[in-house]
Every structure is written in structure tokens, then in C-alpha cells.
Amino acid sequence: MTSxxxxxxxxxxxxxxxxVSAASVVGPKEGEGPLHSYxxxxxxxxxxxxxxxxxxxxxxxxxxxxxxxxxxxxxxxxIDIFLGGDLLNQVITAGFxxxxxxxxxxxxxxxxxxxxxxxxxxxxxxxxxxVTTALVAASSHYQTAxxxxxxxxxxxxxxxPTNQWTVTGAGAAVIAKQGQGPxxxxxxIGRVVDYGLKDTNDMGCTMAPAAAxxxxxxxxxxxxxxxDYDLILTGDLAAYGSKMxxxxxxxxxIGLGNKHQDAGQLIFSPQQKVGAGGSGCACVAVVGLGYVxxxxxxxxxxxxxxxxxxxxxxxxTHLQGESIPCVAHAIVIEG
Amino acid sequence: xxxxxxxxxxxYQKLVKDNAPKPKVGRNLWRAFLVGGALxxxxxxxxxLFEAIEPTKGExxxxxxxxxxxxxxxxxxxxxxxSIAQWGGAGAAVPITGFANTIVSAAMEFRREGLILGLGSRMFVIAGPxxxxxxxxxxxxxxxxxxxxxxxx
Numbered sequence: 001m002t003s004x005x006x007x008x009x010x011x012x013x014x015x016x017x018x019x020v021s022a023a024s025v026v027g028p029k030e031g032e033g034p035l036h037s038y039x040x041x042x043x044x045x046x047x048x049x050x051x052x053x054x055x056x057x058x059x060x061x062x063x064x065x066x067x068x069x070x071x072x073x074x075x076x077x078x079i080d081i082f083l084g085g086d087l088l089n090q091v092i093t094a095g096f097x098x099x100x101x102x103x104x105x106x107x108x109x110x111x112x113x114x115x116x117x118x119x120x121x122x123x124x125x126x127x128x129x130x131v132t133t134a135l136v137a138a139s140s141h142y143q144t145a146x147x148x149x150x151x152x153x154x155x156x157x158x159x160x161p162t163n164q165w166t167v168t169g170a171g172a173a174v175i176a177k178q179g180q181g182p183x184x185x186x187x188x189i190g191r192v193v194d195y196g197l198k199d200t201n202d203m204g205c206t207m208a209p210a211a212a213x214x215x216x217x218x219x220x221x222x223x224x225x226x227x228d229y230d231l232i233l234t235g236d237l238a239a240y241g242s243k244m245x246x247x248x249x250x251x252x253x254i255g256l257g258n259k260h261q262d263a264g265q266l267i268f269s270p271q272q273k274v275g276a277g278g279s280g281c282a283c284v285a286v287v288g289l290g291y292v293x294x295x296x297x298x299x300x301x302x303x304x305x306x307x308x309x310x311x312x313x314x315x316x317t318h319l320q321g322e323s324i325p326c327v328a329h330a331i332v333i334e335g
Numbered sequence: 336x337x338x339x340x341x342x343x344x345x346x347y348q349k350l351v352k353d354n355a356p357k358p359k360v361g362r363n364l365w366r367a368f369l370v371g372g373a374l375x376x377x378x379x380x381x382x383x384l385f386e387a388i389e390p391t392k393g394e395x396x397x398x399x400x401x402x403x404x405x406x407x408x409x410x411x412x413x414x415x416x417x418s419i420a421q422w423g424g425a426g427a428a429v430p431i432t433g434f435a436n437t438i439v440s441a442a443m444e445f446r447r448e449g450l451i452l453g454l455g456s457r458m459f460v461i462a463g464p465x466x467x468x469x470x471x472x473x474x475x476x477x478x479x480x481x482x483x484x485x486x487x488x
Contacts, residue, residue: 051447052447147444151440151461152440152441152443152444152445152461153417153440153443153444154411154414154416154417154436154439154440154443154444155417155420155436155437155440155441155461156416156417156419156420156427156428156433156436156437156440157417157420157428158420158421158424159421160358161356162355162356195343195344195347195348196344196345196348197348197351202351202355205351205354205355209347240351240354240355240356243354244347244350244351244354247350248347
């Protein structure tokens, strides 16, 4: 049996699992952002007519999942496994969405890197023929995230320039071998990196070392350089974190050229008063599935490295004075 | 962790600190002064009104504070107070209207988890420490006053 491992940390998928469908559904603020024309649906009511934001977030994930399935003219009966996650305690958005979908389900948590974990696992399962079709999804919601990680929405706190704005929305995709769509060719699962930072108002700079670590190990394993990619898309490092990421990669002797962009910086414009940029599980999911895949389909980019980043802390560990452990996963998508 | 790794961490922490955006202290100060000052002027104006109606000074003060709390609560419910605070910073957070905001915003936030275990138990989630340490500070000040008075006699 030939090994599908490449180098020390990377797997490659010779069976060519493909992203055969993709859907992105976002809220009104994202719909006013520079990428508005790339999303499949923009919902003008972030509460989706629900009484609580948690229920609203579920509506976003359910919509994204149904859209991804319907694009293939399939029903949830035809999907073998659902891998999804979100930021909320006990991964409730994905769990409750799985209740509606009735697809065998595993809930995942890698904070804002959850979409990367789901994509890597789905590609692994499909490539090895354990499943023929896998649904992946990730969501976040400004109001649910604020409530869980920060303060009540109406509280008198001043946002700092390094604060990021949690993206409201969800992205979902179906991975299968049969069908049309870009291939998932490699995945490098990240290890947890902690540089001792504790400031929850600056998640970008906190996560940058994890992104750099996974990225450098991915390059070492595959023998590639940034030049082999048309785009290297980090998840939600935002303005300050992206600067740190480029610095750390440069320090390791690797030039990124103009290949690096960050989903958190792409999704909002500076005029939208979001601080350093966007964040949340949905950030890289909707930018990746909306903007990047459509640009790839249009022929602008051929090979893209997704690098979703996540901070694995909770408000409890933060109050207990712990630093913030972070993780990033790298996934290669090829047109 | 080996020395090299610790060194890399410390260098990175310093780099992040050096690259952090500097807070605009001057701008924040005059904005806080304007917002806090405006709230003070409104309070003083209300006090003038109540002085004419209420029998004692104490009662005028109490009515003024209650009115300011009411104003803070209404502005929070209308979704305006957090915008005032985003602009005015401590000028909006420190006055009693800001205290009203902490309670009302938390009450609004947790209303959906029920009136008892949601709203009732969590409305003091931000204001609680202010009440606890306000009471403690009041008690210690009282003790200090008694001690000093006894020393003087």
C-alpha cells in the first residue's frame, strides 16, 4: 500500500476529492462589504426572524447546507456524513443543524479554523472511499460570539483598533470524487502553538505564529515555495495579525511576495468600522467558498492554499490568566 | 521548553507590543470630557428642577439620580448608549447612566434565557462587581471615619 503521507505532517489525496458544490450565506454587514457580489445569499435581517441569535445562526448554517446540497440536485438522504462546527459552547449550531439534516454527524471544534479541520477530514474520508459524499459547514454570528466571548451587545465598551468583527454567516460545501469542481489535493493539520500572548482584543497577532508554523511545515513537507501558489489565504489574522504572519515567514527566510491575503481583511472595508477586520468560523468559509472558488472558476487563480486560523481559548481560561493556544490548518485547493 | 523557544516567544511578544496601534489619548480625553461633562450638565439642570419641587436636598439628589438612571436605561433600550460610549469612552461609562447601561444591557442580553435564571440572575453580571466593591469601599470609608473621629476627640 502506498502511503498518502507526504513529509512529516502533510497528507495528499491522490484520489482527487473535489469540492462539487459550495454555498455561502451572510448577514447584512458582510453584504455591504467589498465581496458582496460573490456570496450566494445576503440576509438583511441578522436575527432571521428568530427570538435569539443562536437560533438565527442555525438558520444561516441550515440555509448554507441546503443550498450546497440542492445545487447538486440531491437531498440530505444522499449525503454520507456531515462534518461541521461553530464557535458556540457544545458546538450547538452544527449539532442542531445536524438534527434537521438527519445526516450522520461529527461535530468539530478548532475555533475559527474549524472549516479547515472539516475540509481536511472530509477530503480524507472521501479520498479513502470511507464515504462518497461529505458535507462540511462552519458558521459564526456577531451577536452569539459577542455574547459568549465578550460583553452584552448594548454595553458601553469602546472597541479597540485591534478588535475584530465576527462575521455573521455560514459556508457549506459538498466533497465527493464524482462531479465537477476544484480538487482538494493536500492537507497539513496544525499543531497548537502558544507564544504566551493573552490579549483577547488582539486575536490576529495571537494566531499569527500558529499560521506561520503550519505554513512553514506545509512548505517543508511538500517541497513547495509560495511561488507554487496563486493565493495563500489566511483565515482571520486581520490587519495586525497579517503583518505579523508575513514577518514570521520572512524571518524563516521565505518571501511571500504578493501571494498572501487574509479573509478577515477582504470581507470588510475599513470604512465599515470593524477594527482590524473580520473573524469567526464563517469568515474563511464564506470568503473561501464565495470569493475564492468563484475566482478560481473564472480562471484567475489555479492553486490556492487555505490557512484557517483559530484561537483555542475560552472566557474561563482567559479569566484564569492563561495564555491563548492557537492552531491553523493548511488545505490546498486546485482548479 | 528550551531557551531558544522562550527567546523566540519573548521577541515576538515585544514585536507585537511595538507594532500595536497607540491609543489616541488626547482625542479620547476631550471626547470623554465632552460626553461626561454633558451628562453632568444634564444632571445639574435636573437637580435645579427638582430642588423647586422636592422638600429636602437629599430628596432632590435622589430624584436626580433616579432620572439619570432612567435616561441611561432608555438610551440603552433604544440601542443608542453603546454608540455614545464608542465615541465618548469613559465619559459615558463612568457616570451613573453608564451604570444603568451595564444592568439594562445585560438584562436585554439574557432575557431569552427566561425571566428568573436568565434576566434575573444575569442582569448584574457586569454591575455586580461595582455593587460589591462599592459596598466594601463604603464600609471601609465608614470605619476610617469612625476611627479618625475617635482619635480627634
